Amino acid sequence: MKPAPALAPDSAPPPVALRNNPKFRALAWQLGLLALVLWFGWQFALNARANMQAQQITGGFGFLASTAGFGVNQSLISYSESDSYGRVFLVGLLNTLLVAVIGIVLATIIGFLIGIARLSSNWLLARLAGGYVELTRNLPLLFQILFWYLAVLGTLPGPRQSISVWGVIYLNNRGLLLPAPVAGSGAGYAAAAFAFGAAASIALRYWAAQRQMRTGRAVPVLWSSVALIVVLPVVVLWVTGFPIGIETPELRGFNFVGGIRLLPEFVALLLALSLYTAAFIAEIVRAGILAVPRGQSEAAAALGLRRGLTLRLIILPQALRVIVPPLTSQYLNLTKNSSLAIAVGYPDLFAVFAGTVLNQTGQAIEIIGMTMAVYLSLSLFTSGLMNWYNARIGAARG
C-alpha cells in the first residue's frame, strides 16, 4: 500500500471534464430524450396530415355539428336521428354514467355481503362465498357479458310467455319490465315530507350522539328514524289521497305497454359488471376487515359491545381506511369496463361514438382522442379525490 498523498488543506478540487459533470450529464440526457419525443411527435403530425390527405378526410371537430342520421335505442335526453354528432356524444356519455352508477351501487352491496360472508364463522357460508369469488374473478368479463346476453337473456321466451314475478315485473327476450311510479298533483307534499323526515333523522342522530357523549346513555334512534322517513311520508300520502300511482307493465297484443323497460343489453351488461366487480370488492372488504387487529374486536367484546355494534363502531371505521382506496379503483375499473357495452350493442359512449360515429365519419384521431380524454379525465378526477381522502385520513391518524 502506498501512503496516501498529503492533501493541501485549501486546494481547489481537481477540475472535472464536462462530460463527467453529473449536472451536465443529467441535463444532456434529458434534453436528448425530450428532443427524441418531440421529433417523434412532429413525425406523427406530418404523417397524420399526409394520411388524411391521402384518404381525403378533413380534420378538426367540425363534424360534431353535422347530422348523425342514426337512431339510438336508449337515451336519457331527447334524441332523434336529425340531431348532431355532438348530441350523440352526450347521449352515449349519459348512458355510460347510468350503467356505471347503478353498477357501482349493486357491486358495492353484493361485494360487501360476499366479503363479510367469506369471513363468517359459518363454514359452509364462507366456502360458498369463496367459490363465488374464485369463479367470477377467473372468468373474463367479456365472457360473462356474452354469457348473460346470449345464453341467459337471449334464450328467454317472447313477450307472450314472459316470466312474471307477482304480475308486476316481467322478464322476456325484449328486456326487463318494471312498474313505474307516476306522480299526480299533490305528490310534492309527500316528497317534502320525505325530505323533512330524512333531515330530521340526521338531526336526531346528531343530538343522540351529543347526548351520549355527555351522559353515557345511548338513545335508540333507529325506530324514530324509520317513523320519520317511512311513516311520515305515508301518512302525508294518505291525507292527500295517494297522488302517486304505480303503472304496471301490461301485455297488449304482442308487446308490453307501460312501466319501465330495461333493454336486455343493459340488463346483461349491468349484471355482468356488478357481479364481476363484486368479486374484487369482496376480496378488498375481506382484506380490510382482516387488517384490523384481533385485539380490537376482543377489546370491544371485553367492553360488552354486541357483535353488530363491534362491527359498526370498532371494525368498520378502521377497516374502511384500508378498503376505500382500492375500492375507488374498482369503481373506476367498472366505469372503464362499461366500454365493453359495444360487444352486446348497449349504446354507451364507446359504442355509439367510437363505434358508430367513427364508422360514419372516419375521423379516427378526433373521435378516439375525445373518447380517451373522457375516460382519462374520469380517472384523474377519481385519483385526485383519492389523494385528498388519503391525506385527510393520514391527518386524522395523526
Next chain:
Amino acid sequence: MAAVLPSYVRRSLAEPEPPPAAGQGSFAPTRARLRGRPASVVLTVISAVIIALVVWPAIRFLLIDAVWDGTSRADCLRETVGREVGACWPFIKAKLPQLMYGFYPESERWRVDLTYALGVALLVPLLLPRAPYKGLNAIAFFGVFPVAGFFLLAGGVPGLPPVETRLWGGLLITLVISFTGIIFSLPLGIMLTLGRRSGLPIVRALSVAFIEIWRGVPLITVLFFATYMLPFFLPVSWKIDGLLRVLIGVVLFAGAYMAEVVRGGLQAIPRGQFEGAMALGLGYWRMMGLVVLPQALRLVIPGIVNSFISLFKDTSLVLIVAIFDLLGQLRAAFSDPAWATPSTLFTGFAFAGIIYFLANFGMSRYALSMERRLRPRETRSPD
C-alpha cells in the same frame, strides 16, 4: 365514520357471569363448528340450498344428461335422444380445431403444437423455484423463444411456408397475445418505473404521463387506438398487419400496468442496498442491473403472474376489433346453423369457461404460493 368516541366510563364492576356451558368438554370446538348460534343454522341451511340449486343442475347438465357421441345437431335434440338433453359435447368436438387454432392450415398445425411444447419446456423450469440455471433459462424463454416462436408460427423461412396472421385464431391467438404482451411489457415496464423514480424531472414527467395515460383508459380504447388511429401516425406507405397493431396496443397498455407492479418491488428494496452499491462505486445502470433489479424482480414474480392473468382474460377483447381469439371463435361457432340446438350456447360457454377457469385459477394459486415463499425473505433481519 364514528370519529366521536363515547367518553362514558362505567363506575361499578359488572357481575361476573358463569362460564358458558357449551364452551367446555372435549367436543366443544367440533360442536361450535357444526352448530353454532341459531342464526348460523339458518345460514347453513340457506347456503346448502344455494349449493344444491347451483351445483346439482350443473353436474346434471355437464355429465349426467350430456350427449357424448354424435356427428350432427340431430344427436343433441330432445326428440332424437328421447330424454332431457344436457351439454352437447359433439358440438365442441366438431368445433375443437377452430377453437384451438382458428383457420391455421391443417397440415401446418404441428408448428403450433411444437411452439406450445417449446414454451412449456422452457416455462416450467423457470417457474419451479428449485430448477437450476435460472439465468440461462430466462434468456432462453424471454430472448430466444419469442424469436423461434415467431418464425415457427408465421413461417417465411426455408421449410416453413408462411401462414398469414389473419388465419390464426382461437386459443392460439389468446396465448400469442398474452405472452407477447407480458414478454414485451416487462422491459417497457422496468424502463418506465426507473424513469418514474429517477431524479431527472423531464424523464420523470414523461414516464408518469405515459403510465397514467394508458392506465386511465379502458383497454378497448387502446385497441381502437392501435387499430384505427395508429395507422394515421405512420408513414403512408407502411402497411401494418392487423395482429401486430393489436399487439402494439396491448404492449403499451400492459407496460403501463407492469410499471406499477415493478415499482412495488423496487420500493420494497431497502435503501441500504442502493447505498451499498453506490459505496462500491457502481454507476446508476450497474447499481440497478446488478444489485437492485435482481432482488426487486424476484419480489414481483407474483405480481407479474397476476398481470398475466389479467392479460389472459383481457385478450378476449380483441374480438371487438375482429381478431378471433378463443371467445371470438366460440361466438362464431354459435352462429353455425348446423349446430343450433337448445343446449349449444350453454355447452360452448361451459367449455370455454372451464379452460379460462382452470388456467387462471391455476396461475393465481401459483402466484399465492410464490408470495408465501417470498415473504420470509423480506422480513428476515439483516445479520
